[in-house]
Amino acid sequence: MSAQELTFAEVARIRNLAPSTEWAIKAVNAFSKASTAEQTEVRIAKPATARELLEELISRQPAGRGGGAGSAATGVITTVIQGGPDTSMEYIRRVLVKPYPLGVTTNNVGGGGVPMSAPAAAAAAAVKAATAVKAAACSGLLAEPLDAKLPVLGALVQGALLGDSRLGEYVTVETGDGLAAWAHKLRLTTTAALSGMHLFISDKLGGSKTMTTVKMALLVDATLSLALENLGLYTSMDRAAADESYGAAEQQLRPDFLLWVGNALLFKGEEHASDMQSAIAGLWAKMATPWIPALLPDASMPCMFAYAAAGNSVKFFAITSSGGGGSVRMTTISEHLDIGTPFGRIQVVHHILKILQVLVAYAPHVPSILMPLGGVRKEVGPLGNVLRSVTLFPEFVRKSVDLSQQDGSTMDYQGLADMYRALGGVRCPNLVRLHCRGGSSGGGSGGGIHLQPDGKTVVLYLEPVGLPLQRAPPSEADLRRAVRDVLAGVAALHAAGFVHRDIKWQNVIRLPAAAAFTTAASQQPADTYVLIDLEHAAPADFPLDCGQPPPYQLPTWPAAHLLDPATGRYTRQSDLCMLAAALMSYLPFSLSDSGCDLRQRLVTRQLLSAEAALQHEWLLQE
Template structure:
């Protein structure tokens, strides 16, 4: 919602406000006179304004973001033999994720190693990468499940079966965000291994500005779901199960000689899972970046961010 409605009451006086947030600052604008509920006319006006608020909320409802998991609701995934695998619960300002790492298909990190990774990336404040909430944020339960409290909370992409991004400008913002996250992850010594749209969330510009305590004129895209990550120098041959993830678009993303998943493999996933199946015709420059990433011509995520296509202003068409 572009604003939140509120009222203030003192004694027999009531006033309605629209509360807006811009550039991290919250502002309350009066949307009614100061009404006096000790008079019949004042009480009628209070009812009138209440109905007006309801009318505004009802008019906004069709364009409100659709959230796949309601606040407080738990979405649980089970393993093939029916035991607990993972769950996600949405809280007002964070996500609680429970995961049984020992059951995670293709997972490499155990609890200790996962905690070490979150700590390693936590030293860098990167808006585009999921992070633990606060200093705690991670614990190991008696039943062996890892519980993570993660932020930021964003909007999942491609919810209603539609495309994850609808314009080249949005794709550019998303790819820039994911590559920025990969710079942090790779430079901390880890690979993500599961770059795809369900693991990217969008922070609308207003929320992004509040999170950064700065102005943001465009949406911010955040790479989430680090539970399939691995050390970048992990020697495992990922050409075969269990280390080959079913979501990978073939084995060509792996190092052709060793079958290892490398930092370049993450960049291949950016090309093959994100800059693919688009609902619009991609410009020559965008296609050039895609080809460079897919054929390992760009050695690092940092080098990829220098590409001309990503230098265009945010939200350019």
Template sequence: MRKRPDFLCWLDNVLLFKGEERAEEADLQDAIAALASKMPSTWHPELLPGVAKPVMLAYAAAGDVLQFFSVHNKSGRIKVDPISSRCDLGTPLGRAQALHGTFNIVRLLASYKPGAPRVPVALGGVVKATGALGEPIRAVTFYEEFAEKCIYNFEERHAGVNDFGLLVVGGSELYTNTTLAQCPNLARLHTPDAIRLSDTTLVLHLVPAAGVPQRGPPSDEARLQQAVRGVLAGIEALHSAGFVHRDIRWDNVIWVPGAAPGAAGTFVLIDLEHAARADSAQDCRQPPFPLAPWPEVGILDPADGRYTPASDLCLVAHCLLTDLPFKLSAGGADLRRALAARELDARGALAHEWLAGV
């Protein structure tokens, strides 16, 4: 069953109005039931802990019949209450009633907008990436329980770079590795079998279901320390399990707020699809490498061009600890230098004095 409503309307990423549609009038009750089961929340609960949610507005349509509803949580149960009579769209009066109800919905949405909270990720929203010619590359749809990531033409587009077998086959592999699945600083599957190759598209259901995207470095050093510690914890788990990430950059880091107001949040390293085995003998000086975030020199093994665990840490230095909006302290600069010089492994980096007490 589709988990996304047929119609969605957001204000500043707050899902305030949705609709379910059926072809036959006899299926109206099915459409009403779907209003309760499909995305009954206005935003992901973990994004704004403790913030009261508004009542969601909705409609159900089946054949020529349309009716408006409110959707709200009452004592842990989703309630769908009618706020209009049934409108017969086959008659002029019914169409006028539907139009009047729509205008009222618009007025209610407009009155809510000035006080609406800022939600970083829209529940039910879809983020798409396209290539130079407009061809689809990937899409991420945000559901309540997970984020569905689709990578189109996976085997063809990522031939020589990615290994589908590494991602899914066998209990000791990447997303199915039980140790990695328990690391809070790494993206992980919603369920052990939530990855598949559908025709040519790689489909993954991932958690955390939503987080605050990090489009660049934090604005202050204390926040940077928290982010780097979270990323290094994810890297250390990967390296301990025998993998390297290979695509470490701010676009692949999200922040998940704590479960309650004032609780500590978690920085999570996502996008494991470019990962590889740490002992891979592949010479990454040859096409189809390098990957986009790699600097021109300095991260590959100088002897044979392999991408090693030290290469991940070089990326931390190059992509996370440079081009900052502030001057890095002496401790942070020392960690950056040590990572770029391959003097520390991930565990040693976590023990660096710059991260003490973070």
């Protein structure tokens, strides 16, 4: 690859990765001299990894500015990057991505001149915003122009501009003296899209899915990353990159591209090698709602934007809710776009910015969502190793745990598998269970648990899916229901011969009445609480003295005396004592005398079992 070709193809992405102008120039020069394999590795890597790879390439270059092919590009790059203070963010924010006019305010949104309370106004505004997003998506949104044309470097795309007059509808080389004149990053990004950066990717990728992904990433990810950089939105973006820890079945359930705004999945993409119909089918099948409807039954569902890509063909869609139960309707909102042409590529950039306008306008109305659908949350150790990760799917949670790094564990993988197998026949609605998945081993007849090839990381597929808690419910009635449900889960666990050892609010989830009913966890129109996180569980007759320091004592144990005073063992009554200390203390309200009596009886070991505790008068009240 020549340095001039590199300027067309790669400088926008490298500049976005650069901590400084000097680094950007060094990176461009080093990249231009790298092998085809090394260049491809940088192109398909995520930003953090790509920067590390470029650092390695820079370190291998001779000292000094040097010459040769790389330095030939320096003049062009320096002119673009050092031309003045970059105004791309201001130009994008004030001109290109002004919020789409959804017509939503929180003042008197109820109409009729009747003032609304702040919570009611906010709720009504959210409903109106969700409805407006659906209307905008289906009313020719992408056919509307941006408030200004996209600036490009005319000298680098002159041939394309002369070859297709339609490009003049979207781009301009006339930047004037305003913000566009100094929008260097934006001009580089749009110029790279227009000039066809993907044409320089190794032919070895051919007509593969990877090739489609690389081409779309250089259009979609580059545009969004630049636009979102300073918009002040809580957003995250991810790709379902090949990961050996994920099985084929899981990869078939998670979209290839995902963008969340405030933890709502509002834009996704599906990328296939050549079959457009299979890509469209993937949009239907993979996470077709912004969140799990049953977990937010009162929230109005906005539309989700999506694209399907196959080879050089791209098409955009709007996915809207259709009735209850999470059913959806998908509407085509663009023509087939050919990203093998400059016009098709710049249309993709334009459409992404139009969609972003709507997302910016809707962002203030996104409901509170604790865990993003399709999102991966990781707990990373001091050396960068992943200790545990959680991914939310519509019907289950995928959890991976490095058992070798877990404090206080008493069971290895086989012990955990045996425990879940024993619990498989219980089906207690208040206790976490394996989600039956064919092909997995160790979880009984339905699978749901397996050990990674590293021999230390266990992967679990768990249900039900609920809302994580961090603290006690706000009222005594809700606390009573939660304690009753958790005790029912503890009773089932104890009956199977195990103790939990880590009961706390963070290990309890709440299923709203709608979710509880659909999962058969309850036949009553009330929330259901479920005890989760069994990785620290142990056999009830675990013989070791846990009164000694770790590894068997958990650092999260409350100050209350949990262990058997005679043997130092953690027993079934220890679970009851922990439940009282962790769930019935430090409440945001004064507990009634009856509730205090139950708490005292649990802490002082006067109740011998969870079944006995469930018969206490406080829990029998409605």
